[in-house]
Amino acid sequence: MASAGAPTAPEKLRMTQSAHSRPGRPRENSVNSEEAATKFRVRRLAAWFGSQQVLHGLDLDISKQRVTAIIGPSGCGKSTFIRCLNRMHELVPSARVGGEVRLDDEDIYGPGVDPVLLRRRVGMVFQKPNPFPSMSIRDNVLAGLRLTHQLARAHANEINEKALRSAALWDEVKDRLDEPGAGLSGGQQQRLCIARALAVEPDVLLMDEPCSALDPIATARIEDLIHTLRERYTIVIVTHNMQQAARVSDRTAFLLTGELVEYAPTDRIFTAPSDKRTEDYITGKFG
């Protein structure tokens, strides 16, 4: 397994410097080649809520600049899994994590790693669009930088436009940037949340059922967006919609009661699953 990322990766999380002073993300030529570098290496990952164990020792590698889908029935631990990748899981009182998660070969649960800095590299989009209701569209996009006091006024407009363009929302909102973000439609709000996550310049985008509150048209737009974002970001998407997993992802992991049943290229999972339980799930026998 080739180690991924810039050689300075291990220092990144401990850096107190702003995300924007970081040297530009190295463009990989291997984006479309078969072999992709590993972004996340997950080993024996276990997670608990109180005394209830929800993840039972997961092992998987997530490739850089690929879309990885996590599927499985409700309560199988898929949301918990991605919340372990940006250390959001531990925000819940009584929640606990075991095992190892390496991002660009650095243990994100290692001593001295600041989860706050980690989350600036690993962005997240939630199930229900959650723009900040007290902020305008522009302020929502810039919220991550403003919250963390990294915003240089001179670049604000530039960053705002770039993030909104990346989230395919610019053309729809460019004339009303000062209007409240909560006034947009559900699909637009979700793209606003994606823009907000992108403005912080993460490497990874975690998406926790990002379309489950959206109509089919808005869903299609988000899926198109995922296709374009794939060129620059590593994307991990949790979905309960198997067609969606098939449409957007390169690899798919099937989770069942907190265990990884099967992890393979998406077309193989959906055409020739090697595990009987995977087959039963994707053919709709349960779940």
Place this chain on the structure above:
Amino acid sequence: MKHTGRRGVVIERLFVALCLGAVIVPLGLLLILFADVLSDAVQRLGWAFLTSFPSRKAALAGVYPAFVGTLYLSFITAGLTLPLGVGAAIYLEEYERRGRLANLIELNIANLAGVPSVIYGLLGLGLFVRIAGMGRSLLAGAATLALLVLPIVIMASREALRTVPLSLREGSYALGATRWQTIRQVVLPMAFPGILTGSILAISRAVGETAPLIVVGALTYVTFLPDSLGAPFTALPIQIFNWVSRPQAEFVLNAAAGIVVLLGTMLALNAAAIFLRNRYQKRTY
């Protein structure tokens, strides 16, 4: 489906009538009371009443020092209560949510809110007037009132903080904000109108309190304005209490006028609360 017929309609109407009655009866009583007070008060109310010092002659006596004392008290009380109350609420709601300590504190706060105000007066007398050596001063009075309303302000602020949805906090954390940045820039702005309303209502309640101020030692006959935090003072409820308990019948008119001034002050405070809340909510969409 049993009650959707004629009987259902009758029950429905009966219920509406009952609810309407529940609105009209207390409002009516309040109106009668107010009309009665006002009919006495008109003979005294006027600019002179507001700007005169107390006097032995009822017709010349005014509420000036009491009115000013009440205003000072309410501002100082607000200044003492808000930081303490909001700070405590933030701690309990955001930092110490499930701990045993939080439960203990919560239980105590709920109990404190039910303690009679005269007890707070005694506490204020012992703690602020005697031990802290503040004497029978404006500061001691305001500190006592602050103690009295603190539990209410804490509870109102916690309630307001609780209405900020978890999804917004998570959205903020996911952007790499620290807990303090999240509280400061996401949670507090959203909770602010609620905190403000609850606090102003609590303080306007404190403004009407008499018992703790009597115990702490507010004066009843004051011919000067308090010029510092350490100065002796009086307040409207005390002045009213004093006039009511006088044997001369004319002073009852003064008391009525004093009541109208006190009511006006409290209504103004409440109106300010509503105004600020509306304004702030509009700004935050």
